[in-house]
Amino acid sequence: MKADPTASGAGAVESQDSRAEARADTHLIRSLLVGIFILLAVYALYFGRSFFMPVILAFLLALTLTPIVRFLRKHGVPDALSATFLVLLSVIFVASAGYLLSGPVIDLINNTSSIGLQLTERLAQLKQPFERIMQISHQLEALTETSQEPGVQRVAVAQSGILSSAASNILSAGTSITIVFVLSLFLLASGTMFYEKIVQSFSSLTEKKRALRVVYDVEREISHYLLTVAAINTGLGTVIGLGLWGLGMPNPLVWGAAAALLNFLPYVGALTTILLVTVIALISFDTVPYALLAPAFVLLCDIVEGQFVTPMVVGRRLEINAVAIFIAIAFWSWLWGFVGALMAVPLLVVIKVFCDHFDGLRHVGNFLAAQHTGVVEDEEISDTEKAAG
Incomplete structure (x- = not known):
């Protein structure tokens, strides 16, 4: 008795469909587990x-x-x-x-x-177009004050334990x-104790060599990046401090230290430093044009550092795209405040370097990179479309 080829073909199709459904279910479960793990990790980091x-x-x-x-x-x-x-x-x-x-x-x-x-007095000449708006705002505030019932009194609740709270914060810091x-x-x-422990965690010699090579590469690249960026920021803070001291800015040491510290926050840190220096310069100098020399000098130093010094010393390979930087700064500042914001970019570089060494995570490192490494030319896209058609 001969087997029916139609029945065997249908059975093969059903078997392939069942395997495809099983793979899809496995992928869905894996994605859900990864999402749950990420949520739990964020929860643990926050609390x-x-x-x-x-x-x-x-x-x-x-x-x-x-x-x-x-x-x-x-x-x-x-x-x-x-x-x-x-x-x-x-x-x-x-x-x-x-x-x-x-x-x-x-x-x-x-x-x-x-x-x-x-600062308000200094910028009084620039407030004339907005005086009408300010008058309306003051009138609304006056109406709000007078609309309260005469018998109602404002109660201010004094916070207790201010000294104990401050002492607790100092002790915690x-x-x-x-x-x-x-x-x-x-x-x-x-x-090398940690490297020895990592090597001992694998059984075969090939796995030991691969693990040791990955760990050494990640450690070398990240340590080089962090040390180089710290040295660059120190030099930037020194130059800005000396320049502001030459311009006669008060407390130039503070602004040099602020520039060095805030420069760990790309874009955001430089903008914050320029705004702070602008405010202090406007209230410290007699003329506005001379006061603007201080923020202009800071802006020039930031441009030279960001466009020439850091790319030349650190290299383009470890640059992170601006979207990922802003997301990381927002996330870590929400999670851990100002200290978290300072650690955002170094942690992002750690994640990128780690992902670049594993094929399964290479797409994540490519997403974090400043430049797309896998650009497909228009001719290749057209050829692919023709072949698909």
């Missing part, structure tokens, strides 16, 4: 920020100082000694900067109201800073 924030800062600091430790190791300096020296130097630098900047920064914070009044420096010290002093 566990007092733990994760100093730990990630410690890892970033250790990666920044790793090239120096490696260089000293080649010249016979033990890792523990070089790590202790570098961490102590970092502590001294941070403590000195905090001590020197604390006075001028506190004065600026305390004088924000007077700065606002002086001190604890986090201590964790950052102590953990970075142990990470730097451990040498």
Whole structure:
């Protein structure tokens, strides 16, 4: 008895359809699990920020100082000694900067109201087109005040525990800073221990070599990027501080330090520095044209740094596209505040470098890159369309 070829063909089609449905279901389940994992990770990072924030800062600091430790190791300096020296130097630098900047920064914070009044007076000639709008606004405020019932009194509730809250915040910040420096010290002093642990986690020699190569490449590229960017920002802050000091700006050290720190936020940091310098210059100098020299100088320094120095020193390969940068800054500032915003771009570079070393994640690294690496020419697209047609 001969088998029916039609029945066997139908069975093969049904088998292929069932396998395709199974693959689709597996892909859907995998996508749902990945989405759930991401939501849980964001939840953990938000509510566990007092733990994760100093730990990630410690890892970033250790990666920044790793090239120096490696260089000293080649010249016979033990890792523990070089790590202790570098961490102590970092502590001294941070403590000195905090001590020197604390006075001028506190004065600026305390004088924000007077700065606002002086800026308003300074820009009085530019307010004439808006005077009518301001008058209407004041009239609406007056109507709101008089519309209240005469017997109703405003009650101001004083917040209690201000001193205890401030003391708690200071204690928490001190604890986090201590964790950052102590953990970075142990990470730097451990040498190659983590690499040995990673190698021991794999069984075959091929997997050991591949894992070690990936870890070394990621560590080398990220540490080079972080150290280079930190050095560039320090140089930028120094140049801006000296230039503003030459122009007669008050507290040039504060603006140089602000430029160096805020430059870890591409686009946003430079714009913030220019706006702050513009406000202080307008209330500090007699004439508006001379006052605009200070923000113009900061803008020139930012253009030179962003368009020439950083691309030439760091290279185009590790550049991130602007959309990803803004999304990362918004996300990490919502998650961890200003400290999270400062860590946004370094963490984005870490993610990009890590994704570039794995075929399954290479499309994510390509999305984060500043330039599209897989551009298809128009002729190839037309040829493909012809072949498909």
